[in-house]
Amino acid sequence: MRESSIVVRPVPMDSHIYTESSRLQAAGLRPATDRFEEAARNIAIPRAPQPIAIADYGAANGYNSLVPISAAIAVIRKRTRSDHAILVAHTDVPGNDFSALFSTLADDKDSYLKKDSTTYASVIGRSFYTQILPSDSIALGWSSWAIHWLRKVPMPIPDHIEISFSSDEQARRAYARQAAEDWHDFIAFRGRELAPGGRLVVLTVGLEPDGSSGFTTAFDAIMSALAQFVDDGLITADEVRRMSIPSIGRDEKDFRAPFAPSGRFEGLEIDHLEMVTGEDRFWSQFQSDKDERAFGANWAGFLRASMFPILATEVDIEGDANRGRDRRSKRRRDFVEQLEASVAAKLAAAPARMSIPLAIVVLTKRRRSA
Numbered sequence: 001m002r003e004s005s006i007v008v009r010p011v012p013m014d015s016h017i018y019t020e021s022s023r024l025q026a027a028g029l030r031p032a033t034d035r036f037e038e039a040a041r042n043i044a045i046p047r048a049p050q051p052i053a054i055a056d057y058g059a060a061n062g063y064n065s066l067v068p069i070s071a072a073i074a075v076i077r078k079r080t081r082s083d084h085a086i087l088v089a090h091t092d093v094p095g096n097d098f099s100a101l102f103s104t105l106a107d108d109k110d111s112y113l114k115k116d117s118t119t120y121a122s123v124i125g126r127s128f129y130t131q132i133l134p135s136d137s138i139a140l141g142w143s144s145w146a147i148h149w150l151r152k153v154p155m156p157i158p159d160h161i162e163i164s165f166s167s168d169e170q171a172r173r174a175y176a177r178q179a180a181e182d183w184h185d186f187i188a189f190r191g192r193e194l195a196p197g198g199r200l201v202v203l204t205v206g207l208e209p210d211g212s213s214g215f216t217t218a219f220d221a222i223m224s225a226l227a228q229f230v231d232d233g234l235i236t237a238d239e240v241r242r243m244s245i246p247s248i249g250r251d252e253k254d255f256r257a258p259f260a261p262s263g264r265f266e267g268l269e270i271d272h273l274e275m276v277t278g279e280d281r282f283w284s285q286f287q288s289d290k291d292e293r294a295f296g297a298n299w300a301g302f303l304r305a306s307m308f309p310i311l312a313t314e315v316d317i318e319g320d321a322n323r324g325r326d327r328r329s330k331r332r333r334d335f336v337e338q339l340e341a342s343v344a345a346k347l348a349a350a351p352a353r354m355s356i357p358l359a360i361v362v363l364t365k366r367r368r369s370a
Helices: 017-042 064-078 098-107 168-195 215-230 237-242 252-259 281-289 293-307 308-312 329-347
Strands: 050-059 084-093 119-125 138-144 194-207 268-279 357-365
Touching: 017 064, 017 138, 017 194, 017 268, 017 357, 050 168, 050 329, 064 084, 064 138, 084 098, 084 138, 098 119, 138 168, 168 194, 168 252, 168 268, 168 357, 194 268, 215 237, 215 293, 215 329, 252 357, 281 293, 281 308, 293 308, 293 329
Parallel strands: 050 084, 050 138, 084 119, 138 194
Antiparallel strands: 194 357, 268 357
């Protein structure tokens, strides 16, 4: 497998900001957690002393893994002895902020480590677009808000920063090919890693009926801010043209494509697939407190953590021959601060519920015939 030098999941500039903004992503966790508990009730459990292995693919800071994994462990404990060891492997790219993950596991009140004394945690710093765990070893897999990040930027998007809002056909085809290849590889390697009778639950970004990845108001605010920055001379038009978010939503046909025509792929079958609408928790809060500034600030903080560092890599550093490598330059820090302030102000000026299309996919690995 060819690995890209581009970080496919953003490394937050401030882990506290990322942790707080992750609370929005928790909006899609409830229905996915229900599916994860159901999967835990039906997985094949290995005989002790072999541990029951759970994999968390694309863990980030671990916040969105705690409740689902704790719920699954509680289900598993009803099916096995309390001293049967459970091993949870959290995986993400090498550039992930693993110190934030360690802190989450150690300190968060929802951490499964605080609830089950024979559950153990491990961490793997490798891309999930390769095989990263032993074959036939994982009983239960979880992935949330991760697989929409592509392994690389296929090409610059000439008329937007997000591909579903672009009218450039060449760019749209390039992104579609990359998305198909990435989904194919992700599930192919999970098919090897899952044990027979194992299950994997994936929560990721879906598509709106019009083909967009949602978050329309947020992207409108970002594009408006970038245009103003160019007019004010803060950044150049060329820098904006280079800015692309390596992220994409998928619809039902995209998820099913590798399984055609037999319905099976690498021993896996789609057990459940649904498209859902995620709750905009910042909008719900605004409905309660009517605080426009808090609404804008909350959304801007989420966008800063998840997207702005990627955009900042295309802001040039004077005299820097290695563009894109030093995210901590003053010009890039200033760009992120100004973009956050501008987007917050724009969203606060006209609060509106954000569209958040999501998909939940449950994959099952067939048991071996007796």
